[in-house]
Amino acid sequence: MIELRRIEKTYRRGAEDVRALRGIDLTIDKKELIAITGPSGAGKTTLLHILGCLDQPTNGEIFIDGVEVTNLPEAELVKLRRDKIGFVFQQFYLIPGLSVFDNIALPLLFSKKPANPDRIAKLADMVGLKHRLDHVPSQLSGGEMQRTAIARGLVNAPEILLADEPTGNLDSENSEMIFEILRSLSNEGLTVAMITHNPDLAIRAKRAVHIKDGLVHSER
Amino acid sequence: MSGYLKLAVKNLLRHSTRSALTMLGIAASVGVLFSVLSFNRGFNEGLAQELERTGLHFMVVPSGCAHEVASLVLHGAVIPKFLDISVMQNLEETSGIAMATPILVAQVPNPGKERIDLIYGLDMQAISSIKPNWQIEGNIPKEENEILLGHEIAEHEGLKPGDVFMETSDGTQLIVAGIVGLTGSQDDAFVYLPIGTAQLLLDQPDAATAIGVKVKDPERMSEITDTLTAAVPGIQIVTMSQVMNSISNLAASARALSLAIVLIAVLISAVGVMNSILMSVFERSQEIGMMRAVGASRRDIFRIILEETTILSLAGGLFGIFIATLASKLIEAFVRAVMPFVPSGSLISFDPLLAIGSIFFIMAIGLCVGLYPACKASKINPVEAIKG
Numbered sequence: 001m002i003e004l005r006r007i008e009k010t011y012r013r014g015a016e017d018v019r020a021l022r023g024i025d026l027t028i029d030k031k032e033l034i035a036i037t038g039p040s041g042a043g044k045t046t047l048l049h050i051l052g053c054l055d056q057p058t059n060g061e062i063f064i065d066g067v068e069v070t071n072l073p074e075a076e077l078v079k080l081r082r083d084k085i086g087f088v089f090q091q092f093y094l095i096p097g098l099s100v101f102d103n104i105a106l107p108l109l110f111s112k113k114p115a116n117p118d119r120i121a122k123l124a125d126m127v128g129l130k131h132r133l134d135h136v137p138s139q140l141s142g143g144e145m146q147r148t149a150i151a152r153g154l155v156n157a158p159e160i161l162l163a164d165e166p167t168g169n170l171d172s173e174n175s176e177m178i179f180e181i182l183r184s185l186s187n188e189g190l191t192v193a194m195i196t197h198n199p200d201l202a203i204r205a206k207r208a209v210h211i212k213d214g215l216v217h218s219e220r
Numbered sequence: 221m222s223g224y225l226k227l228a229v230k231n232l233l234r235h236s237t238r239s240a241l242t243m244l245g246i247a248a249s250v251g252v253l254f255s256v257l258s259f260n261r262g263f264n265e266g267l268a269q270e271l272e273r274t275g276l277h278f279m280v281v282p283s284g285c286a287h288e289v290a291s292l293v294l295h296g297a298v299i300p301k302f303l304d305i306s307v308m309q310n311l312e313e314t315s316g317i318a319m320a321t322p323i324l325v326a327q328v329p330n331p332g333k334e335r336i337d338l339i340y341g342l343d344m345q346a347i348s349s350i351k352p353n354w355q356i357e358g359n360i361p362k363e364e365n366e367i368l369l370g371h372e373i374a375e376h377e378g379l380k381p382g383d384v385f386m387e388t389s390d391g392t393q394l395i396v397a398g399i400v401g402l403t404g405s406q407d408d409a410f411v412y413l414p415i416g417t418a419q420l421l422l423d424q425p426d427a428a429t430a431i432g433v434k435v436k437d438p439e440r441m442s443e444i445t446d447t448l449t450a451a452v453p454g455i456q457i458v459t460m461s462q463v464m465n466s467i468s469n470l471a472a473s474a475r476a477l478s479l480a481i482v483l484i485a486v487l488i489s490a491v492g493v494m495n496s497i498l499m500s501v502f503e504r505s506q507e508i509g510m511m512r513a514v515g516a517s518r519r520d521i522f523r524i525i526l527e528e529t530t531i532l533s534l535a536g537g538l539f540g541i542f543i544a545t546l547a548s549k550l551i552e553a554f555v556r557a558v559m560p561f562v563p564s565g566s567l568i569s570f571d572p573l574l575a576i577g578s579i580f581f582i583m584a585i586g587l588c589v590g591l592y593p594a595c596k597a598s599k600i601n602p603v604e605a606i607k608g
Contacts (some may be wrong), residue, residue, distance in 0.1 A: 052513065091506070096233075109516075
């Protein structure tokens with residue numbers, strides 16, 4: 001599904017060059033639920049952004065479904081993100097004035113697809129928010145916001161969902177709920193890669209990759 | 221509502237106070253712009269109409285400043301110069317003249333009231349030609365001792381038709397025959413007398429400050445004015461189109477200045493829009509990063525921001541024109557108070573084309589100032605934005 005070969009990423013921070021990734025080889029198969037763990041600053045988020053075609057590696061190659069996507073022009077990357085990739089962030093990033101329905105439907109605006117109400121309702125139902133479709137984010141709990149963000153990540157029917165510490169801002173009960181949603185999505189055939197600091201969740205993922213100093217340190 | 225539009229509106233509503241204030245800035249500048257433009261149109265139309273309704277083709281005046289003459293013709297400025305009696309005779313002998321009516325404007329001390337009256341002597345039979353817009357309460361004077369009063373002076377003195385205005389030095393009582401309805405111009409402050417009475421009052425028999433002339437055939441006008449200028453020394457002939465030009469020129473300089481100020485106001489409000497949108501772009505950079513991550517292209521982001529500025533400009537423009545239309549009476553009263561000559565009738569009329577033009581103008585400006593924030597927003601690097 002996704003194959004990373006000797007991925008390196010160096011970026012400038014002030015006067016110094018930071019080597020965030022130093023040669024990562026990683027293959028993520030279809031339907032996998034993979035947990036990416038590691039200390040702060042290890043390069044997890046950079047890795048996720050490269051997996052999601054949001055960032056380009058300094059060196060190395062990326063293949064999605066066997067097609068090389070390294071150094072594709074921006075317009076092609078936008079298309080890839082729209083069609084194949086869903087993103088979920090730690091801070092949710094919902095748009096305050098928009099209802100749950102409109103927040104979920106937001107990516108459809110950019111992929112120029114109509115927002116089919118039944119489909120949105122189905123997604124909301126899948127994350128347990130069917131009764132909240134008319135609410136705005138300020139009326140939601142943290143867990144509900146993150147579930148809205150997951151539904152938003154799924155609305156374009158992606159092949160892989162990338163989640164950057166999706167439970168980082170949530171209590172254990174809500175974290176559990178989010179993890180269960182991601183796990184069932186993976187069981188239904190979606191590939192899910194999730195960065196987490198929560199060892200309990202990482203253990204329960206089918207596979208866990210530990211990143212340290214920009215390298216795959218260990219794998220289970 | 222299209223998705224982009226909805227998103228743009230919601231974004232603006234998030235900071236409703238800021239958006240409202242920015243929009244008010246635009247509304248104020250567009251409102252004034254629209255008023256000034258409407259006023260210019262109304263003024264020129266009113267002036268042309270007023271002069272057209274005057275049945276006179278040209279005025280004969282003592283040679284002097286054309287602007288003075290212009291103001292004399294339209295509202296009776298006082299020029300301490302009189303035309304020679306021979307001019308009137310000369311005019312009567314010139315062929316092609318349908319009517320020549322003398323006008324005498326002067327200041328006369330009123331010893332009984334300890335003030336100076338502005339008097340305007342004219343042939344009462346020619347009044348409908350010289351002052352076609354007047355609404356007269358009472359009668360047009362028929363006797364030599366009957367007069368008309370301007371609205372203001374009548375109100376000030378509390379006089380009605382039939383009352384005695386004053387007694388002249390030889391004991392003649394001047395009776396108010398009629399009162400001129402409010403014109404909103406300097407006409408309101410004058411006392412109108414039959415020309416003979418005015419000449420007696422001034423002790424200047426046969427004197428006139430100007431002679432209004434109507435020709436039989438307007439096509440022959442330049443021929444007649446040339447003959448007159450050659451035949452009579454010390455006179456100047458001012459045609460109505462020259463009068464119109466003089467006043468238009470005076471008004472044009474005031475207009476150019478006001479327009480320049482308004483355009484600067486528009487510019488300032490446009491910079492306000494740019495500032496407001498730019499601020500909101502910076503505040504939302506993480507959100508913009510998220511949108512890029514979930515599939516928005518740079519163009520999508522550009523479009524959202526540009527739509528926000530367009531909505532702000534459009535709303536401001538519409539609101540400004542609405543307010544300007546509501547306030548047009550107030551503006552008109554103000555203009556009448558400060559302008560030297562203002563034609564009667566409504567100065568500001570709602571012109572839909574002008575309104576649409578003003579809105580397009582502000583939207584074009586809005587688009588221009590929106591380009592920079594939109595460009596800035598579209599260049600936000602999603603990776604850096606999301607990292608915060």
